[in-house]
Amino acid sequence: MSSLLDLPEVTLDLILNQLSPKELCRMLEVCVFLRDKCKSDDLWEKHLKNKWGRVIGEAVYKEWHLHVTKAKEGNHGTNNQNGSFGSFVGVWPNLYLCSYLQDSSLVINNQWSNHFMMSLFFSLERGRFWFPAQVYKGLVVHDALVRYDYESNTFQARYQHGGWRLFGNNMEWDMVRVPSVDSHPYVVHVSDCxxxxxxxxxxxxxxxxxxxxxxxxxxxxxxxxxxxxxxxxxxxxxxxxxxxxxxxxxxxxxxxxxxxxxxxxxxxxxxxxxxxxxxxxxxxxxxxxxxxxxxxxxxxxxxxxxxxxxxxxxxxx
Amino acid sequence: MAEEVSSQMNSLSISETNPSSSATISLVSGDDIVFKVEPTIAKEMETVQSFIDETDGKITTIPLPNISSHDLPYVIEYCEKSIAGKITKEFEAEFVKKLNNEEVKELFLAANYLNIKKLLDFLSQVIADRIANKSVEYVRRYFGIENDFTPEEEAKLREELAWTFTGVDPDDEDEN
Structure with a gap:
């Protein structure tokens, strides 16, 4: 019986590329070679875009990069005891929280930080990553931090207004969008139109x-x-x-x-x-x-x- | 199955007596069976075509030591359909119905050796479908892989995977 692992890697990739996130996770358990192979960014980038592309933009990748870098440097988890970590921009009192990672110890302890796309996929999937997005509320769009709830397949949103407050539960996918501009919400958008x-x-x-x-x-x-x-x-x-x-x-x-x-x-x-x-x-x-x-x-x-x-x-x- | 293959081989050997046979190409399987095919079919097989090109078309008998006479007719059938533009969902469904797991794998390896893009794409989907919702042990058997994890590595992996999906469906019953 011949082993499919004898195939050139590009050909093996053809098969792996057809697998769903769940199947890829199962492949991780097959052998050492596939464990390392099936975490690759090439395989996960597509799934990330498929599932999250409608709600995550450049800013989310940038924020995740920051969390991953902090994790690698060992600076993560210094914010507080449970290892949560937020990143801020702006000058007080206009500080703006850009993203928030709950329980970052998981990123550090499991070396997920070496697998950018897959770790981002699952911190979104499991609702551990509050990411920057825009949220429709009535006829207004707020900049908010949003996290996914996989049980209900909806989102929760927190909005900065004085303090932080939770203003949306059970928000459907249609109510969340990629931020329309790069600048953060305290800054006047420079119009070119x-x-x-x-x-x-x-x-x-x-x-x-x-x-x-x-x-x-x-x-x-x-x-x-x-x-x-x-x-x-x-x-x-x-x-x-x-x-x-x-x-x-x-x-x-x-x-x-x-x-x-x-x-x-x-x-x-x-x-x-x-x-x-x-x-x-x-x-x-x-x-x-x-x-x-x-x-x-x-x-x-x-x-x-x-x-x-x-x-x-x-x-x- | 054996009957089907031999009937295909008959139809192929008939073409030997065809007047246009001088233009045909002979593909020789690993077990030394000769298959005569139209040159257009060779175009679907990049490996064969580049062999022909390198010899300026002077050599028309091509040995394919890695492919058995069992697998080659399937490959030729698929390429013929592809050239005729007759690859449909129905054809693919029928085609794959005839193949057991081991044959799908053998054909995939053959398609890889011959570098037939469309067949590779199609079979990779078939393989993906056949390992969907199967246990890890099943996938190991299917891929011909030994479990090479140490107990420590396995424990570590389980911890990592706890971070992925919750409530993963129980494995389907193995079947082969």
């Missing part, structure tokens, strides 16, 4: 109630200025230094529906109305459709369910 914004464009805009809070993202559409007759051929709104931002979830006559902003980068607003940060133009129809579906869902569910942006109640003139 301001010059080009014109009526009809779908956007997300940063907003926060006070300067000690992180920004959230709101969905809006660019509207016409009051002075414009809304005739496509004569509309000059795209030339104006002012843009009209429309929150479509509010009724046409509501004073929460529109806000005028300067067409410039940097935070604008005040303590009464809250502060607007950067704008992200939405190009992908998937993203726009997701918002439209959500608006329909939330507004039908309960019109009083979500908080309007405070600023929209006090338009800036």
């Amino acid at each position: 301001l010059d080009k914004l014109k009526p009809g464009n779908h956007i997300e805009i940063q907003w926060r109630g006070n300067t000690q809070s992180p920004y959230d993202w709101w969905y809006a559409v660019i509207g016409h200025l009051e002075s414009c007759n809304k005739n496509e051929n004569y509309c000059r709104c795209y030339c104006s230094d002012t843009i009209m931002v429309e929150f479509k979830q509010y009724p046409e006559r509501s004073n929460m529906r529109r806000i005028k902003l300067s067409r410039k980068n940097g935070e604008q607003g005040d303590r009464a109305g809250g502060f607007y940060g950067g704008i992200r133009k939405l190009y992908s129809s998937d993203e726009i459709e997701a918002w439209k579906k959500l608006i329909l869902l939330v507004t039908n569910l309960d019109r009083g369910f979500f908080m309007p942006p405070v600023a929209a109640q006090f338009p800036i003139h």
Whole structure:
């Protein structure tokens, strides 16, 4: 009887590549050669992308790299007694926790740190890794730390607002997304689309109630200025230094529906109305459709369910 | 099974009397049985094709010492279908039904030796399916592997694996 292990490694990989995460774990137990082989990043990267690609972005890989490096250096577990570890950015009081690993001793003791993709896969799978993601809450997107619950196949989210609080349990996969920008949530997003914004464009805009809070993202559409007759051929709104931002979830006559902003980068607003940060133009129809579906869902569910942006109640003139 | 193979061999030997036989290529199995095939089929087998190319097509008899006369007809059948563009899910399902575990493995090794990309891809999926949900011991037997872990290594591994899935399904009954 011939052994499949006599095959060249690339050919053996053909078989291993077809195996599910569960099967790969079983292969680890077969022999020493397969134990080492079946932990390889090549095999696990695909599974990581398949299962987690929808909710993890570059930031998660970066954070995991940090945890793995700390583990290798033996610096892990110094934060507190149970070996949990968090990583922070920013300057006090705007410190922002980027990720959090529970029970990092598992990473150290089992040399998982030598197997980047597989260890990331299982710290996500087993809910030990609170990773950075964005979470839909009503009609707002919060930056949050999220962890997976494998029993219910849903997520839990923690959101920084003053202290940390748990604000979501049993969140479905659709409610979690990869962060849309690289900068962390205390920083004004530098928009590259301001010059080009014109009526009809779908956007997300940063907003926060006070300067000690992180920004959230709101969905809006660019509207016409009051002075414009809304005739496509004569509309000059795209030339104006002012843009009209429309929150479509509010009724046409509501004073929460529109806000005028300067067409410039940097935070604008005040303590009464809250502060607007950067704008992200939405190009992908998937993203726009997701918002439209959500608006329909939330507004039908309960019109009083979500908080309007405070600023929209006090338009800036 | 033996009947099927011999009937395939008959149909192949008939082609010997075919007027176009001068253009055919002879594949010689490890147990010295000659299989005449169309040159187009050789194109599917990278190893054979590069042999032909290296000799400028002068040599048309190719020894394949690593492949038995039992396995070669299957390989040829698959390549013929592939050239005709007739590889369907139904064909593959029928094809694989005829093969026991040992034959699948032998064919995989043959496909590897001949470097037939499509057959390798197909059979790797078949093998993956056949070891799915099987016990570790079953996989060892299937792959022809001895357990080379020390008791310490095994204990360590169990500890590591506790970190992966919980409630792993109980192994299926072994069958072979």
